[in-house]
Amino acid sequence: MARQALVGMQEMAAAQPSGWRGVVADWASDQRAFKNVSWGKAMMWIFLLSDTFVFSCFLLSYMTVRSSTTVPWPNPSEVFALEIGGRSIPLILIAIMTFVLISSSGTMAMAVNFGYRRDRVRTAALMLVTAAFGATFVGMQAFEWTKLIMEGVRPWGNPWGAAQFGSCFFMITGFHGTHVTIGVIFLLAIARKVWRGDFDQERPGFFTSRKGRYEIVEIMGLYWHFVDLVWVFIFAFFYLW
Secondary structure, three states: OHHHHHHHHHHHHHHOOOHHHHHHHHHOOOOOOOOOOOHHHHHHHHHHHHHHHHHHHHHHHHHHHHHHOOOOOOOHHHHOOEEEOOEEEOOHHHHHHHHHHHHHHHHHHHHHHHHHOOOHHHHHHHHHHHHHHHHHHHHHHHHHHHHHHHOOOEOOEOOOOOOHHHHHHHHHHHHHHHHHHHHHHHHHHHHHHHHHOHHHHOOOOOOOOOOOOOHHHHHHHHHHHHHHHHHHHHHHHHHOO
């Protein structure tokens, strides 16, 4: 019996095509190309990979522009300083924004944990806290934009040096802020579904998976952690360099 099973396995291995044909056969062999991963997670990972390329291009372009310009680059410690109590404190707002966004990763991770425990109240509450952190970040970024615009920063110039500073600042921070804003909207929508018990009652609708499955919370967590990670690179390259 064991010998027959071994012979059968050898015949199946021999019938399996090799090379590129094997890759195509593997992707087409099942309903899911990633055998142990749902389509939701797989598509989110693919989206995050493509978004990584976009952010990488932005940051590489910024580093190229800054390294090649002959005009002095504005000092971030002076440009992003705030007057508090008659003293100029460099990067204080950026530091608070970074702390808020990193803290939101912690609350999002706890939301995913409670989601798979099917504790919908705590999951929804932590997602709302995460959304509040994200909205706070966007609000502080809007304040930062308003302050710099009032000081004369434009995409085509600024009062402190290289004209490319304005275009790099608005492009990179604006693109990231858009991601955070979209994340906040989706966090609120999914938190509402979790709070109402849509996943427990199998209520039909957008982003409602099978009964008892809180996988969408984890998928949302992947997106949110990615947004936080990108900000760490923006903080390091744009504000600290």
